[in-house]
Amino acid sequence: MLLETQGRMSAQALAEALEVSVRTLYRDVDQLSAAGVPIYAERGRNGGFALLPGWKTTLTGLTPSEAQAVFLSGLPGPAQDLGLGGDVEGARLKLLSSLPASWREDAQRVSTRLHLDPVDWYRESDPTPHLPTVAAAVWSGHQIAMRYESWADTVERTVSPLGLVLKAGVWYLVAGPAGTTEGGPRTYRVSNIRAATALATPVRRPARFDLASYWAQSIQRFEAGIYTGEAALLATPAGLKGLRALSSAVARAVAAAPPPRRKDGRVAVTIPMESVEHACGQLMRLSPQVEVLRPVALRRALMERVVATARLYGMP
Structure with a gap:
């Protein structure tokens, strides 16, 4: 397989690649020749072992x-x-x-x-009628003209596709600008693409662009930008389990919390939060297993929601 993929190689290079001695290599070459593999040797400075032109092994080489x-x-x-x-x-x-x-x-x-189901519970996959068109442009390396619906507006945009990412059942397109002065790559949700046409213009990929590295960095940027504050809590073991299910960032905070020292068995933990309103909705579901200590605004918002709920159901 080395000779198939790399062409002529010296005995020393083959021995080093296979981690054997040169003597062992010569013995192996003799055995392969006896088995009908057409390996031949060429002498001289540029010599070495090679296969007859056009010969292919039927072996896959897979373990x-x-x-x-x-x-x-x-x-x-x-x-x-x-x-x-x-x-x-x-x-x-x-x-x-x-x-x-x-x-x-x-x-x-x-x-x-083994069956792979990437879609989360109680969800359906987003409709992605333009995914085949986008994927074909990604494979061939051609620009895309698309109509994209963001949270703010619907825009017409021409982009240079760099890769596709499937996360939690949702497809994302990573694409750079069509020109050279419009900034770096951006992420687009494929289900928000309302129209897509592959163009004949080839994509100029950034020299050192790595899709996996870009995606990991974009997740870090997203989490750093979305969490605007912290909440100090007291949680029971059941509350800690519920907190871990909220997000990976909250799960990391729970894992870093010190062991319980309170007599009631609750654990003091500080978690990141997006906003008071968002955290109120999340933590309301975990009450009374989780108690908010601060910020005061979050504690007050929970109390107001409890009072409003009690009134809704006719409680004094």
């Missing part, structure tokens, strides 16, 4: 675990959304036919015993 991993990547759902369902199934069948018979059952076991 059983690697074959299972490849079948894992072909799970249905996201591929179907991208319009690649048929291609993924075709590739899966071709790979399956090339595996040794003893490995096929193990490889197929992944798809029959």
